[in-house]
Amino acid sequence: MKLTLPQLSDILQAVQLGKPLTEFNALYGSDLVRQVIEGDQALKKEIVAATIAELELQETSEKIAGLVLQRSKSVETKILRLSPWILSFGALIFISALVIILPTVSFEGVDVIRNAPNSLSLGSILSGQQNLSHLAILVAVVFTISLAMLALEKRSNA
Amino acid sequence: MQQEDQLLIDRLKNGDGTALTFLVGKYRTKAISTALRMVKDKMLAEEVVQDSFSKVYRNIKSFNGESSFSTWFFRIVYTTSLNYLQRQRRMPLIETFSEDETGEFTEPSVFTKLTSEEIETAIQSELKLMSPLYAVVIDLFYVQECTYDEIVAITGMPLGTVKTRLNRGRSILKNALLQQHSELVSEHTDMKLLGSIS
Numbered sequence: 001m002k003l004t005l006p007q008l009s010d011i012l013q014a015v016q017l018g019k020p021l022t023e024f025n026a027l028y029g030s031d032l033v034r035q036v037i038e039g040d041q042a043l044k045k046e047i048v049a050a051t052i053a054e055l056e057l058q059e060t061s062e063k064i065a066g067l068v069l070q071r072s073k074s075v076e077t078k079i080l081r082l083s084p085w086i087l088s089f090g091a092l093i094f095i096s097a098l099v100i101i102l103p104t105v106s107f108e109g110v111d112v113i114r115n116a117p118n119s120l121s122l123g124s125i126l127s128g129q130q131n132l133s134h135l136a137i138l139v140a141v142v143f144t145i146s147l148a149m150l151a152l153e154k155r156s157n158a
Numbered sequence: 159m160q161q162e163d164q165l166l167i168d169r170l171k172n173g174d175g176t177a178l179t180f181l182v183g184k185y186r187t188k189a190i191s192t193a194l195r196m197v198k199d200k201m202l203a204e205e206v207v208q209d210s211f212s213k214v215y216r217n218i219k220s221f222n223g224e225s226s227f228s229t230w231f232f233r234i235v236y237t238t239s240l241n242y243l244q245r246q247r248r249m250p251l252i253e254t255f256s257e258d259e260t261g262e263f264t265e266p267s268v269f270t271k272l273t274s275e276e277i278e279t280a281i282q283s284e285l286k287l288m289s290p291l292y293a294v295v296i297d298l299f300y301v302q303e304c305t306y307d308e309i310v311a312i313t314g315m316p317l318g319t320v321k322t323r324l325n326r327g328r329s330i331l332k333n334a335l336l337q338q339h340s341e342l343v344s345e346h347t348d349m350k351l352l353g354s355i356s
Contacts, residue, residue, distance in 0.1 A: 002260050002261075003260065003261040003263075004259075004260065004261055005259050005260065005261045005321055005322065005325050006261075006321070007261055008261025008262070008263060008325070009261065009306070009321045009324070009325075013305065013306055016299075016303065016305060017305060035263070035265060035266060036263045038266040039263045039264040039265050039266045039268070039269075040263055040264070042264070042266055042269040043263075043264050043269075043300070043328070043331065043332075044300045046269070046277050046278065046281050047281060047285070047296065047297075047300045047301060047331075048300065048301055049278060050278050050281040050282040050285065051191050051194075051285075051297070051301050053278065053282070054194070054200075054282060055187060055190060055191060055194070055200075062179055064182050064186060064208065064211070065175070065178045065179035065182045065211075067208060068178060068182065068208055068211040068212050068215060069175055069178065069215065071208060071209075071212045072212045072215045072216050
């Protein structure tokens with residue numbers, strides 16, 4: 001008699017969990033169940049032995065734990081170093097996007113003003129002469145420098 | 159065992175670094191064994207395990223005890239190993255299986271007919287060659303003594319796939335043992351034929 005995969009899996013799982021095998025003995029015959037279990041236990045023993053022989057670790061747990069702590073701290077430091085730079089870069093992109101978008105945003109519904117000779121935009125309101133680009137670039141530069149300084153400060157603290 | 163882990167986890171959550179030393183002592187060898195079955199290189203396996211412990215240390219506060227610590231930890235080791243394989247472009251192929259296959263087991267007689275040296279050599283070399291996805295399931299079942307449910311939780315594979323990969327892994331190891339002695343192959347084939355006739 002051959003066992004299907006689910007049948008074999010159930011027997012081996014029962015052995016793993018230490019459950020009684022009476023039901024399986026009745027279903028498949030005690031001889032076959034014994035063969036399955038003995039063969040599998042022998043295989044398990046050999047797999048474990050092969051694994052132990054292959055591992056033979058040299059380093060102590062204390063040394064590895066020390067390395068892990070060191071590595072974790074260096075990863076944290078990297079995150080600290082990195083995040084303000086990402087933030088600065090993001091801010092630069094955001095403000096650059098504003099520089100491009102703002103002058104084109106106009107107030108809808110204010111027909112009188114829109115139809116005026118110099119079409120009114122949010123940019124032109126803020127700059128007075130639609131010269132928002134220069135102002136925005138200046139803000140972006142100041143903002144980026146301040147974030148870069150923050151990054152340097154965090155790096156020196158880390 | 160779980161209570162002991164819980165104590166260590168609580169200490170680690172409170173920033174006690176020595177708790178990590180105990181966890182490393184307890185799980186390192188097992189973790190290297192699992193990682194080794196995946197990445198197939200001892201140095202790299204040690205690197206994977208250090209990386210996994212580092213993830214444990216950094217994310218221990220997010221461990222809420224829904225599963226046992228060992229399941230959570232082996233899941234980290236498994237995914238970290240997969241990440242290493244992915245980085246090296248050595249991702250194992252995903253196969254689809256059917257559950258309608260014959261259950262493979264090695265007859266006890268095979269072990270008595272081979273010397274322990276022959277058995278160890280055959281198993282060791284076959285585990286090195288075996289696809290990571292079979293080898294990891296073999297390791298989790300036989301070396302870590304995980305249940306099917308735990309293997310499902312660790313690997314994220316469906317239960318049927320776990321059973322099939324375990325079966326294929328067993329079949330590969332059995333064939334490796336049979337190849338050690340050609341007379342065992344013919345004897346085994348005869349036994350199978352007799353079994354199918356009766």
